[in-house]
Structure formats: structure tokens, C-alpha cells
Amino acid sequence: MIKNESVKNGVIFDSGDANTQFSQYFIGTSYLNTLVSENEIVNVSNVTFEPACRNNWHIHHDGYQILLVTGGEGWYQEIGKPAQHLTTGDVIVTHAEIKHWHGATKDSWFEHIAITTGTPEWLEPVSNDDYEQLSN
Amino acid sequence: MIKNESVKNGVIFDSGDANTQFSQYFIGTSYLNTLVSENEIVNVSNVTFEPACRNNWHIHHDGYQILLVTGGEGWYQEIGKPAQHLTTGDVIVTHAEIKHWHGATKDSWFEHIAITTGTPEWLEPVSNDDYEQLSN
Numbered sequence: 001m002i003k004n005e006s007v008k009n010g011v012i013f014d015s016g017d018a019n020t021q022f023s024q025y026f027i028g029t030s031y032l033n034t035l036v037s038e039n040e041i042v043n044v045s046n047v048t049f050e051p052a053c054r055n056n057w058h059i060h061h062d063g064y065q066i067l068l069v070t071g072g073e074g075w076y077q078e079i080g081k082p083a084q085h086l087t088t089g090d091v092i093v094t095h096a097e098i099k100h101w102h103g104a105t106k107d108s109w110f111e112h113i114a115i116t117t118g119t120p121e122w123l124e125p126v127s128n129d130d131y132e133q134l135s136n
Numbered sequence: 137m138i139k140n141e142s143v144k145n146g147v148i149f150d151s152g153d154a155n156t157q158f159s160q161y162f163i164g165t166s167y168l169n170t171l172v173s174e175n176e177i178v179n180v181s182n183v184t185f186e187p188a189c190r191n192n193w194h195i196h197h198d199g200y201q202i203l204l205v206t207g208g209e210g211w212y213q214e215i216g217k218p219a220q221h222l223t224t225g226d227v228i229v230t231h232a233e234i235k236h237w238h239g240a241t242k243d244s245w246f247e248h249i250a251i252t253t254g255t256p257e258w259l260e261p262v263s264n265d266d267y268e269q270l271s272n
């Protein structure tokens with residue numbers, strides 16, 4: 001049973017096209033709608049994850065990332081900490097140099113706005129073992 | 137007939153309390169829910185306007201403001217340009233030093249997320265004559 005399927009179409013902002021630009025850094029399919037791209041200043045994007053889709057561990061150097069959850073259910077985890085379950089209206093701030101990942105739960109679509117500055121460094125995927133241990 | 141009354145309670149993020157902190161710079165009542173406040177780096181807030189509520193003309197010095205419209209109907213105007221009618225899913229970028237204002241239409245609640253950097257300078261109110269000339 002898949003939850004929150006309507007999120008696929010975008011809750012407030014259109015979900016946009018399949019995120020081919022960053023697909024090498026994701027497991028599963030995500031959709032990207034770039035809302036604002038001010039070169040080297042800030043990027044604001046709407047990111048939509050199919051169930052079980054998540055991005056790789058990554059770091060924002062010399063910047064930050066703010067996630068504003070607009071729909072569905074997902075996870076956010078910083079290295080060395082438990083994963084946090086996310087639902088509509090949750091807000092996450094990731095400071096510079098903090099290794100983290102985010103994505104959907106196994107059985108739900110998930111969507112957030114991401115406000116991002118600095119330079120990303122993409123690292124290894126979240127292993128299936130680690131992901132499967134998360135309970136919805 | 138007032139439109140989009142459900143926006144009063146917040147669409148994605150709670151509308152928060154009456155915005156007493158900035159009420160001197162607004163005509164009418166707005167509601168403020170500060171989502172992220174990273175001192176001198178960035179502020180992310182959910183702002184909800186009752187019908188006909190608008191903020192004064194203002195400038196963001198040495199920064200920018202991004203508006204992400206989450207519900208209802210509103211206006212955005214830069215000095216010397218026509219006002220733009222805003223609805224859910226619209227995105228506005230205001231660059232540094234640009235004099236502008238934003239708020240609800242006469243007959244609708246309105247809500248946006250505001251991503252703000254720099255230092256605001258608050259100026260004169262939008263006159264009733266100018267506001268009344270806007271057609272919904």
C-alpha cells in the first residue's frame with residue numbers, strides 16, 4: 001500500500017521532470033523543479049521522491065541547506081545520529097560540513113523545498129541494510 | 137465575499153501568531169511563523185495576510201528576498217512597475233536595493249514563505265488610493 005500518491009503531482013509547486021541532473025547521486029527516482037537559481041548565491045528547488053527514493057550521503061561546504069517539507073513522509077539523517085521521520089510542515093536546517101541524507105519512507109511519496117547555498121560534495125549511497133532498518 | 141478563508145490557518149506551515157513584531161510596517165493584520173532564523177545569514181518565515189493587508193514599501197539592502205506563494209491571492213509590486221497578481225505556486229525574487237511591497241488582494245486571504253537576507257529598510261505605506269486602484 002503506497003501512501004500519499006497525490007504528492008507525485010506536487011503539493012504547492014509542480015513536481016517537475018525526472019531529476020536526471022542528479023540521478024547518479026540518488027537511489028530511486030526523484031523529480032526536480034528548480035524555483036530559483038541565483039548563480040553562486042542560492043538555489044531553491046522543489047524535490048519530490050518516489051517511495052524508497054533517497055539521495056546519497058552528502059555535505060554542503062561553505063553553505064547550508066534548509067528543507068521545508070510540503071507533503072508525504074520521509075527521513076532525514078545526519079551522520080552519527082538517528083534518522084528523523086519527516087511529515088508535512090517539518091523544517092530541517094543542515095549546517096555547513098555536516099554529512100547527511102534525506103529521502104522518502106519505503107511506502108510513501110515525499111516532497112520538500114530545498115534552499116541551498118555553498119558547494120555540495122556527494123558521497124556514498126545509504127546502504128540498503130541501513131535504509132531497511134528504518135521503521136516507517 | 138471573502139475568498140480562501142482556510143488560508144488563515146496556514147496551508148503547509150502554521151500561520152502562527154499575529155505579527156506584532158512588524159505591525160508598524162503593515163496595514164491590516166498579518167500572522168508570522170518564523171521557520172528558520174540563522175542570525176545575520178538567512179530568515180525563513182511563513183507570512184499570512186488577512187484580506188487587504190499589505191506591508192509598506194521596503195528595501196532589502198545587501199541581500200535578497202524570495203517569496204514562495206503557498207495559498208490565496210495577493211499582489212507584489214516593484215517601484216515603477218505594475219503590480220503582479222499572485223496565486224499558489226508563484227515565485228518572486230527581489231534583488232537588493234529594489235523598493236517593493238507585497239500583500240493580499242482586497243477580498244482574499246494570502247500566504248507566502250519569505251526567504252530573506254540582508255537588512256530591511258521600511259518606507260512609506262502603500263496609499264489607499266494606489267491599493268484601491270488594483271483590480272482583483
